[in-house]
Amino acid sequence: MAIYVVALLLVSTFTVSGVITRQKLDCGSGKNGSGEDTTSDFWTCNENKTECWRRDYYYNSTDDTCRFLGFKGCGGNDNNFPSLPDCLDHCKNKIRKYPGYERWLSYLPECDGKADPLIQSGNVRRFYYNATAQECMPVNVNTSRGYFPDMRHCVEKCNTTIKELPRCSSPKQTGEPPEGWTCTV
Secondary structure, eight states, X not given: OHHHHHHHHHHHHHHHHHHHHOOOEXXXXXXXXXXXOOOOTTEEEOTTXXXXXXXXXXXETTTTEEEEOOBOSBOOOSOOBSSHHHHHHHHOOOOOOOTTHHHHHTTSOOSSOOOOTTTTEEEEEEEEEETTTTEEEEEEEXXXXXXXXXXXXXXXXXXXXXXXXXXXXXXOOOOBOOTTOOOOO
16 A cells, blocks of 8 residues: 555656746747746657647547647647646546555545645645535645545545536647747757
């Protein structure tokens, strides 16, 4: 059991660090938020360096999978995740049950709404059950105790009114390249 918990914590840590280090472009100039030309490990270019994209993922509700998006930097919609684990945690619905799964569920928090994300604010993405709204919500906290590792387990255990985050039902949108951006990666 401890292996599963450690694995979930590591995935969350890598996911959060990916979110923190991603560069946000100024879509009017093709520069980063500081006004400087920029390159990033998150950008990939085609052979001729005429088109760039960021290695993001989107959720495909037709087959309950997360797939490569190829985000171009500007526009798009909320169905855009910085990593595959982040996309799966937010949107995947189907749960694959395995030997010991029922026991693992017993380690998840109760659906009593006692978690307080305002007090426990941090950098680890988790989900909690909001008893007033009767739905599961994403939150960044400093601990995993009292929170669900992903949306699907919160929804399954707490029988919420909303089964999916709105961003997960948005269509795939790759967006547009920023004005003046050149591929130098």
